Amino acid sequence: MKAKTILSGMAFTALAFGAVYGALEFKDWRDANRTQAALSSTGGSGSPVRPVIDEASLPAFDFRAAAKAVTPSVVSVDRLQRTRGFMDEEGAIQQTGTGSGVVLTADGIVVTNNHVVAGATEVKVRIPSGQTYDAKVLGRDPRSDLAVLRINAKGLKPVEMGDSNTIEVGSWVLAVGNPLGFDNTVSVGVVSSLKRSLPIGGGVMLDAIQTDAAINPGNSGGALTDASGKLVGINSAIASSTGQSVGIGFAIPVNRVKEVVADIVKLGYARYAGLGIRYNPNWDSKFLSEPQIRAELADITGSQDVPTKGIIVKSPYRDAASVEPGGAADQAGIKEWDIILEIGGTPVTDIISLNKVLTPHKPGETVSVKFWSKGQTKTAQVKLQELRDKI
Numbered sequence: 001m002k003a004k005t006i007l008s009g010m011a012f013t014a015l016a017f018g019a020v021y022g023a024l025e026f027k028d029w030r031d032a033n034r035t036q037a038a039l040s041s042t043g044g045s046g047s048p049v050r051p052v053i054d055e056a057s058l059p060a061f062d063f064r065a066a067a068k069a070v071t072p073s074v075v076s077v078d079r080l081q082r083t084r085g086f087m088d089e090e091g092a093i094q095q096t097g098t099g100s101g102v103v104l105t106a107d108g109i110v111v112t113n114n115h116v117v118a119g120a121t122e123v124k125v126r127i128p129s130g131q132t133y134d135a136k137v138l139g140r141d142p143r144s145d146l147a148v149l150r151i152n153a154k155g156l157k158p159v160e161m162g163d164s165n166t167i168e169v170g171s172w173v174l175a176v177g178n179p180l181g182f183d184n185t186v187s188v189g190v191v192s193s194l195k196r197s198l199p200i201g202g203g204v205m206l207d208a209i210q211t212d213a214a215i216n217p218g219n220s221g222g223a224l225t226d227a228s229g230k231l232v233g234i235n236s237a238i239a240s241s242t243g244q245s246v247g248i249g250f251a252i253p254v255n256r257v258k259e260v261v262a263d264i265v266k267l268g269y270a271r272y273a274g275l276g277i278r279y280n281p282n283w284d285s286k287f288l289s290e291p292q293i294r295a296e297l298a299d300i301t302g303s304q305d306v307p308t309k310g311i312i313v314k315s316p317y318r319d320a321a322s323v324e325p326g327g328a329a330d331q332a333g334i335k336e337w338d339i340i341l342e343i344g345g346t347p348v349t350d351i352i353s354l355n356k357v358l359t360p361h362k363p364g365e366t367v368s369v370k371f372w373s374k375g376q377t378k379t380a381q382v383k384l385q386e387l388r389d390k391i
Contacts, residue, residue: 063172063174063186063188063227065228065229066174066225066226066227066228066229067174067176067186067229068229069160069225069228069229070159070160070174070176070223070225070229070231071128071176071184071186072128072157073102073103073156073157073158073159073223074100074101074102074103074128074159074176074177074178074184074222074223075100075101075102075103075110075125075126075127075128076098076099076100076101076125076126076178076183077098077099077100077101077110077112077116077117077123077124077125077135077149077221078095078097078098078123078124078125078126079095079096079097079098079099079116079117079118079119079120079123080093080094080095080096080120080121080122080123080124081093081094081096081119081120081121082094082121093121093122096120097116098178098181098218099112099113099115099116099117099177099178099218099219099220099221099222100112100116100176100177100178100218100219100220100221100222100223100235101116101125101149101221101222102159102221102222102223102231102234103127103156103157103158103159104158104159104261105156105158106154106155106156106157106158107153107154107156108133108150108151108152108153108154108156109138109148109149109150109261109265110125110135110148110149110150110151111146111147111148111149111221111234111257111261112146112147112149112220112221112234113145113146113147113220113221113234113236114140114141114142114144114145114146114147115145115200115220115236116147116220116221117137117140117147117149118140118142118147120137122134123135123136123137123149125149125151126183127153127156128183128184131153133151133152133153134151134152135149135150135151136149136150136151137149138150138264138265138268139263139264139265139267139268139269139270140264141260141264141269141270143204143270143272143355144205144206144252144256144257144260144270145200145205145236145237145252146234146252146257146260146261146264146270147264148260148261148264148265159223159225159230159231160229160230160231161230161231161254161258162225162226162228162230162231162232162254163230163232163254163255164209164232164233164253164254164255164256165255166226166232167191167194167209167226167232168191168194169190169191169192169193169194170190170191171190171191171226171227172188172189172190172226172227173188173189173190173191173209173211173213173224173225173226173227173232173233174186174187174188174213174223174224174225174226174227174229175187175188175189175211175213175214175215175219175222175223175224175235175249175251176222176223176224176225177215177218177219177220177221177222177223177235178218178219178222179214179215179216179217179218179219180216180217180218181218182218185219187213187214187215188213189211189212189213189214189247190211190212190213191209191210191211192210192211192212192248193210194207194209194210195207195208196208196209196210196250197352197355197356198237198250198352199351199352200236200237204351204352204355204356205236205237205250205252206256206355206356206359207253207256208236208237208250208251208252208253209224209232209233209250209251209252209253210248210249210250211224211249211250211251212247212248212249213249214245214249215235215238215245215249216238216244216245217243217244219235219249220235220236220237221234221235221236222234222235223235224251231254231257232251232253232254233251233252233253233254233257234251234252234254234257235249235250235251236250236251236252237249237250238250269388271362271363271386272358272359272363272386272387273358273361273362273363273364273365273384273385273386273387274328274358274384274385274386274387275328275329275334275340275343275358275369275382275384275385276316276317276327276328276329276330276382276385277313277314277315277316277317277327277329277334277340278313278314278315278316278317279311279312279313279314280312280314281351283311283312283314284310284311284349284350284351285308285309285310285311285349285350286350287312288306288307288308288309288310288312288339289308289309294306294308297312297337300337301337301374301375302374302375303374303375304375305375306339306372307339307341307372309341309347309349310339310340310341310348310349310371310372311339311340311348311349311350311351311354312337312338312339313329313334313335313336313337313338313339313340313371314336315336316329316330316334316335316336317330327385328382328383328384328385329369329382331383332369332380332381332382332383333373333378333380334369334371334373334380334382335373337374338371338372338373338374339371339372339373340354340369340370340371341370341371341372341377342368342369342370343357343358343367343368343369343370344357344367344368345368358384361384362384363384363385363386363387364383364384365383365384366381366382366383366384367381367382367384368380368381368382369381369382
């Protein structure tokens with residue numbers, strides 16, 4: 001009965017999906033800087049000296065070229081679902097959501113967010129010319145909140161790929177999409193922070209780009225570009241108490257997007273490496289910090305020195321489709337009720353840190369796992385297995 005108390009867990013707090021507002025008055029900034037320069041410069045007589053300002057050396061605040069470069073590559077993505085009719089009869093197909101997408105190839109490969117198309121009976125893509133196409137979902141990845149579509153179109157304009165490792169806090173960015181149904185809307189802001197990790201619908205967004213560029217519902221799946229119009233991210237989520245923009249939006253870095261899209265186009269799914277364990281996302285360090293929980297684990301395992309940090313193993317398994325033992329963790333000696341402490345020397349304290357340490361690895365690679373087992377701290381070499389999510 002005590003084990004059932006542990007199974008109750010704790011609930012996650014979800015972030016609202018969508019996309020951010022940021023308006024900057026460039027003229028005032030420029031005028032203020034010119035005034036400050038004039039006041040701080042004086043001649044030998046103490047009289048103000050008007051400085052010679054080279055207009056070409058001033059920061060460029062004109063994003064027209066970037067907007068022209070990216071807007072032809074941003075599309076509208078509509079999710080349609082079949083409704084339930086009278087007396088549970090099959091109802092009509094109706095539009096239940098709208099998001100954005102980004103054209104990756106001239107022959108119709110489009111990337112968007114997983115949450116934009118999840119549960120869809122049909123998906124429609126409308127390109128900037130106004131033409132609408134039926135889209136085939138090549139694959140979805142809830143962990144990264146990405147999905148890849150294909151439409152039967154030729155001569156599309158692919159977005160120019162950038163490098164998300166080159167942007168810095170303070171870098172100018174443009175968010176392009178279809179917020180609230182307004183097609184090809186461009187908003188401008190800066191990178192507010194980098195390498196944010198946060199829980200999303202089906203997993204954890206890792207190393208997200210935080211921006212204050214205006215992102216609202218409908219921007220999901222749209223482009224985040226640098227000041228030259230090169231793609232640096234796919235807009236995915238906002239932090240908001242209202243569901244609308246409050247200036248805190250998040251985008252999936254384009255370098256991560258490239259990896260996931262390549263996997264989906266080739267395999268139909270994104271490849272992830274796993275330990276071969278089942279766990280409750282709430283069975284983490286916060287859970288273990290409760291004396292009552294540690295007391296229950298001590299009773300179950302017959303040991304008194306239960307760690308206060310780590311992730312509790314619910315059970316090892318052979319593969320995602322089987323509850324039978326024999327997988328990577330089981331072969332390495334990791335069993336039910338053991339606690340994962342470190343992977344590759346990095347402490348594992350919750351689902352975010354677990355995903356963060358495992359995501360860079362591929363199936364077949366070997367990692368060192370430090371774990372607690374019935375009063376003993378052990379280290380094992382675990383050959384990571386392929387992790388397949390059910391979607």
